[in-house]
Amino acid sequence: xxxxxxxGSHVSVSEGALVLLRCNYSSSVPPYLFWYVxxxxxxxxxxxxxxxxxxxxxGINGFEAEFKKSxxxxxxxxxxxxxxxxxxxxxxxxxxxxxxxxxxxxTSLTVIP
Amino acid sequence: DAxxxxxxxxxxxxxxxxxxLRCKPISGHDYxxxxxxxxxxxxxxxxxxxxxxxxxxxxxxxxxxxxKMPNASFSTLKIQPSEPRDSAVYFCASSQGGGNSPLHFGxxxxxxxx
Numbered sequence: 001x002x003x004x005x006x007x008g009s010h011v012s013v014s015e016g017a018l019v020l021l022r023c024n025y026s027s028s029v030p031p032y033l034f035w036y037v038x039x040x041x042x043x044x045x046x047x048x049x050x051x052x053x054x055x056x057x058x059g060i061n062g063f064e065a066e067f068k069k070s071x072x073x074x075x076x077x078x079x080x081x082x083x084x085x086x087x088x089x090x091x092x093x094x095x096x097x098x099x100x101x102x103x104x105x106x107t108s109l110t111v112i113p
Numbered sequence: 114d115a116x117x118x119x120x121x122x123x124x125x126x127x128x129x130x131x132x133x134l135r136c137k138p139i140s141g142h143d144y145x146x147x148x149x150x151x152x153x154x155x156x157x158x159x160x161x162x163x164x165x166x167x168x169x170x171x172x173x174x175x176x177x178x179x180x181k182m183p184n185a186s187f188s189t190l191k192i193q194p195s196e197p198r199d200s201a202v203y204f205c206a207s208s209q210g211g212g213n214s215p216l217h218f219g220x221x222x223x224x225x226x227x
Contacts, residue, residue, distance in 0.1 A: 032212040043117070043204055043218030051213040090156070098212040099144070099168065103156045 002027050004091050006104035014112045019063075019078040021107050023091030026072065031093045033074045035065055038088040038106075047089075050074060061085070086111045115139075117219035119205050125225045131193040134222045136205030137186055146216060147180055147190050148204040156204075162188065163210070195226045 007022040025031060032051055036044040048059025055067045061084075065076045074091060091104040118137040126132055138145045146161040160170040165182045173180070177196070182188040192199055202223050206216040 034215055036218075041220075041223075043206075043220045044216070045218070046215045049213065049215055092216075094212050096212045098208060098210050098214050099161065099163070101146075101158070101216060105155050 002031060002093050002095065002100075002102045004093050004102050004104040006089075006091050006107050008107055009105065010108045010110070012110040012112060013081045015083055016080050019076070019081045019085065019109065021076040021089050021091075021109065023065075023074045023076065023104060024072055025074060025091075025093045027093060031095070032098070033065075033067065034092045034094070034101075035059065035063070035074075035076050036090045036092060037061075038090065040087075044090060047076070081109075081111045083111050083113065085109060117205055117207055117217050119203075119219035119222050121222060122220065123223045123225075125227065126195055127227055128196055129194045130226075131191065132195045132199075132224060132226075134190040134203050134205075134224070136188045136190070136219060138188070138205070138207030139217055140186065142207035142209055142217070143185075144208045144210045144214075145182060145188050146206045146208075147188070148206065148218075150202045150204060150221070151200075159190070192224075195224075197226045200224055200226050 003026045005024045034049045035047040038044045048057045050067045058064045063078045094101045120135045147159040149157045159172045160180045162182045180190045202221045204221045206218045208214045
């Protein structure tokens with residue numbers, strides 16, 4: 001079975017600073033990878049997805065992620081944090097059928113004014 | 114597109130009572146998933162359907178839990194009888210299927226069993 005590891009359950013950054021949220025996956029074949037964001041009292045919302053078309057993926061709200069096969073990583077970044085970015089972020093991987101999604105344990109992002 | 118619609122948003126019930134959660138997936142999505150989210154266990158897949166047929170219910174915790182999908186636009190998750198440990202946020206999600214199709218989540222039902 002595939003798995004996803006998110007390093008750091010809590011990350012704090014200052015407003016305007018770089019955001020880096022880490023995600024590593026275990027897969028014997030290049031998977032489909034996703035980042036989701038969850039705001040309080042809401043469901044998970046898709047930020048971006050990697051589907052092998054390009055290693056650098058741009059998503060909504062200025063976020064992007066880079067697929068690095070050699071490192072089995074798919075870290076999420078944003079050059080400048082905004083207060084509205086404070087939320088829970090989940091990395092996920094799906095199998096080729098799309099029937100199974102494996103979620104990380106989430107990273108809570110706090111933005112300090 | 115209205116997205117995945119779940120009802121109710123909040124449910125408070127007493128132990129032993131029956132609880133029914135409802136979900137309307139996005140039109141055209143062939144896959145429907147039920148997840149449970151708690152602080153202790155994170156996101157757990159309970160069951161998923163393909164074309165209204167339950168495919169994998171191995172995540173359903175006990176016989177007290179049951180899920181149905183009578184048609185392509187409606188699914189229910191029932192807990193009978195409910196217990197305090199069932200308190201969680203329950204999410205419904207749908208997708209078009211295929212590995213590159215993301216899940217689209219509803220806003221969840223927050224269940225509190227006292």
